[in-house]
Amino acid sequence: MGDSNTDTSTTVSETVAEEVSLFSMTDMVLFSLIAGFLTYWFLFRKKKDEIPEFTKIQPMDSSVKDTSFVEKMKKTGRNIIVFYGSQTGTAEEFANRLSKDAHRYGMRGMSADPEEYVLADLSHLPEIENSLTVFCMATYGEGDPTDNAQDFYDWLQETNVDLSGVKYALGGGFYHMARAVLASCL
Known part of the structure; x- marks a missing residue:
């Protein structure tokens, strides 16, 4: 049971x-x-703000080479240009990052190799509203200009172009270039 x-x-x-x-x-x-x-x-959900894609502005055709960076800046609506003097690519990479980050401050930037442009156009840069030029220059050897900045350095030493209205910033370890830019802009 x-x-x-x-x-x-x-x-x-x-x-x-x-x-x-x-x-x-x-x-x-x-x-x-x-x-x-x-x-x-x-x-x-709120979508992240799109970061504009950065493309380095280069001449379309090597036979028709437009060397006026001021005209390119006007056409593309950019107001910051970052010139780089680089031997190993570090300064170029930094210049690219700086120009991309300009959008955070409501500006549009581009990076540029000083070998590719006529730098006498620096005197026309004040024509662009709220413009700024940044020089991101590295050193090579014993403080010498890099290969792509040598002509720019020589031009700064010999020029009589009035750069007094140009707003600029300097970065890197290029002491001689900084002195040359300061002497030209003052």
């Missing part, structure tokens, strides 16, 4: 266990709220 009661209570408890749901009503409500929130967040 004892065995039949045990069998009956086991059968009843198994039946009750089968009827009990894995989730209670509270669990279902919480699950629905979380699923609804995730769906809402996925569909309506």
Whole structure:
């Protein structure tokens, strides 16, 4: 007799266990709220501000080489130019980053190799509203100009162009270039 009661209570408890749901009503409500929130967040979250893609402006055709960076800046609506003097590419990379980050301040920048442009146009830079020139120059050897900045350095030493209205910033380890730029702009 004892065995039949045990069998009956086991059968009843198994039946009750089968009827009990894995989730209670509270669990279902919480699950629905979380699923609804995730769906809402996925569909309506604020998209990140798009960062404009940076492309280095280079002449389209080598036979028709436009060497006026001021004209290019006017055509493309840019107001910051970052010239780089680089032997290994570090200053060029930094110049590219600086010109990309200009958008954070409501400006548009471009980086440029001084070998590719007529730098006498620096005197025309004040024609562009809120313009700025940044010189990111590295050194080579014992403080000498890099290969791509040598002509620029020589030009600064020999020029008589008035650069007094040019807004500029200097960066890098190029002491001689900094002195030449300062002498030309003052």
